[in-house]
Amino acid sequence: MTRTLTLLGATGSIGASTLDLVRRNPDDWRVEALTANCSSRELAALAVEFDAKLAVVGDESCLPDLREALCGTGIEAAGGPRALCEAAARPVDLTVAAIVGCAGLGPVMAAIERGGTVALANKEALVSAGEVMTAAVTKHGATLLPTDSEHNAIFQCLAGNSLDDVARITLTASGGPLRTWSKDQLAKATPAQAVAHPNWSMGAKISVDSATMMNKGLEFIEAHHLFPVGLDRLRIVVHPQSVIHSMVEYRDRSTLAQLGPSDMRVPIASCLAWPARMDTPLEPLDLAAIGELTFFAPDEARFPATRLAREAIEGGAGAPAVLNAANEVAVAAFLAGQIGFSRITAVVEDTMSRHHAAAPGNLDDVLALDAEARAHAGEILENFALV
Helix, strand or coil: CCEEEEEECCCCHHHHHHHHHHHHCCCCEEEEEEEECCCHHHHHHHHHHCCCCEEEECCHHHHHHHHHHHCCCCCEEEECHHHHHHHHCCCCCEEEECCCCHHHHHHHHHHHHCCCEEEECCHHHHHCCHHHHHHHHHHHCCEEEECCHHHHHHHHHHCCCCHHHEEEEEEEECCCCCCCCCHHHHHCCCHHHHCCCCCCCCCHHHHHHHHHCHHHHHHHHHHHHHCCCCHHHEEEEECCCCCEEEEEEECCCCEEEEECCCCCHHHHHHHHHCCCCCCCCCCCCCHHHHCCCCCECCCCCCCCHHHHHHHHHHHCCCHHHHHHHHHHHHHHHHHCCCCCCCHHHHHHHHHHHHCCCCCCCCHHHHHHHHHHHHHHHHHHHCCCCCC
16 A cells, blocks of 8 residues: 655655665655755755655755756745645655754644654654653644664564563663773864764764764653653663664563664664564674674763763753753864864753753744753853863
8 A cells, every 4th residue: 555755854864764765665655745954956856756746945045946946847846944844744644754953843743733643853853842742742643653773673672562561771872983982082082083983874963972972862861752661761771783772671571672784774664664564675684793792881971961861851841952952052063173072061061050941831932942052052162162
């Protein structure tokens, strides 16, 4: 049976992996809408290839180029934040939400309010707006399918089981490219070194987050909302091989783990085919060739990001949104050569200590809090030396 699909963020890495799977199974999918921030020519080419009904650019200044590229194709073109939300609200069988940053919050909410099934790959939705989003899911009867490899692994391990029977959920972390570095070495790490992830091919921002362990901290916050078992039953373990993507231990002390290649097409395929399975073009997992799997406790003295994420959850209110916003500002400053690597989490911690906000009640509150936290982080950056 052919199913309908809207892909929010078609030109990013998640979008490319999703379309690769759709391209390999053309009879299974009909693409309704594709969106991008501004890559007009690339988006137009994808819209034509997949015979989409609608193509949307988030940056409205790119709309003329998109219209020109789609001229004569019969594909509708639109632009701007409102158009993104309207695309997300279209009735389809599955909406893949892969827009990076707070720009994705409105479209995710629009898909949720339609009561649809959403494959969620936008971290900010649950990190910055967890309570708002989960309340909307309940109110509108939507279904969230986690697309991050770790959360998708947990989702698979929980299949057919009750959260009441869960003793512990373990998120695995690769530790990133700087895992074995000393504090002195970390302070001198360059952007090129920080983005050189040993296992995953990712964008610069998420690669730096992996190097600081903030990515795992953000995923810890997401897990707290997706799988509400309590903070005392969530933990992080460093697993450099990135073969086990997460684990669930039950009260009878059975532990289920999801293993697979370090390729996002695995969790995306799980969401596309859910509740069934589908083929992927990946090689089978060869444990004999891998040889060994190793595990380490996180070192929060060298990598305090996971501690900050835990404190953000414990602090409640708007703390997770502040943490996320400050981290984005600090990572951008590091990539631009404005601050040293170790200053990233220092900026985040300083911003969190100075910024105390009430819990956001709606999406507008979240976006306002995000803007305030970014401004505060920017002020803090001005006082930091380049070390």
